[in-house]
Amino acid sequence: MTPLLFGVGLGPGEPDYMTVRARDIILKADRLVHFCKRGSRGHARETADRVVAPDAAREIALAFPVTIEVPVAEPGYAVPIAAFYDESAACLAAEMEAGRSCAVLCDGDPFFYGSFMHLWRRLAHRFPTEVVPGVTSMTGAWVRAQTPITWGDDVLTVLPGTLPEAELARRLGDTDAAVIMKLGRNLPKVRRALAVAGLLHRAIYVEHATMPGQTITRLADKQDDRAPYFSIVLVPGEGRRL
Structure with a gap:
């Protein structure tokens, strides 16, 4: 089946370390998805600027409700972050149910301490998925x-x-x-x-x-x-x- 969900590893930051497969996907995907802090673009999206220009019609920014304000071991972190991943997965599911492919841009490798893994756990059993490895940090x-x-x-x-x-x-x-x-x-x-x-x-x-x-x-x-x-x-x- 043709993948609808992509976890795309973009490498540690230097765009030239991006794989050919990663470049092909972000050029063709219907939606470019990136994690970010509130009020700023995500670093992975900035890395992709070398390949694809900003396009409001394609962009989906997933802004974390908390980042370093609360220690990760405290409920004040885990509860809002879990809800955030649920909401983000629902957002992407709606896109894919409409037949649109979603490329989630990831720093480093998607399966190495990556936020994408939380979306993958919620969505990969429902939609055809491809994970593209990346050079780790x-x-x-x-x-x-x-x-x-x-x-x-x-x-x-x-x-x-x-x-x-x-x-x-x-x-x-x-x-x-x-x-x-x-x-x-x-x-x-x-x-x-x-x-x-x-x-x-x-x-x-x-x-x-x-x-x-x-x-x-x-x-x-x-x-x-x-x-x-x-x-x-x-x-x-x-x-x-x-």
Whole structure:
């Protein structure tokens, strides 16, 4: 069956990292859907500007009711966000029931900590769906930092910075290489967990990887605890090198 719902990974921010399949879909889809903060365009939609110009007749902006104002573990976040995904899924379902295809534009890869997954869970069993993989933010970060992340038999662990500090430290101590996502207000906690695990000296902080304003520095040299949404910490492995 011809897909009606597309989750389109656009990569970490540099439009040239977009796949050919992603470009084909966003050029042809009836509706271009993107997540955003209230009052602003979504970053994924801005990435797509290199390929497709704004067109009010095609655009559907899904504005989050909350972003960083409320910690994700609190009911004040989960309740409105769940309702938002329900309403967004209903909106797209109406479009697809009318025969229109919807391309949901996604930063990085749609199935890697992506908002699209919540729509996919609500809609993929009802409508023919295609998910287009994208270059992840961590891939863009370690390439731009010129930092091989795993050598030989190194084990890589991907961690959300939202985990409790003790859990972060434990998992960091049990792995050879790590990527820490979802920094924001969690950066001081991540710093402490890295220090406890004896890894702070290896940690690399990357902000806005592949985008304008990209910053790359050793985390130990970073003088403040500011960490925007598009930031990540890399802990490269030190395994077998031939």
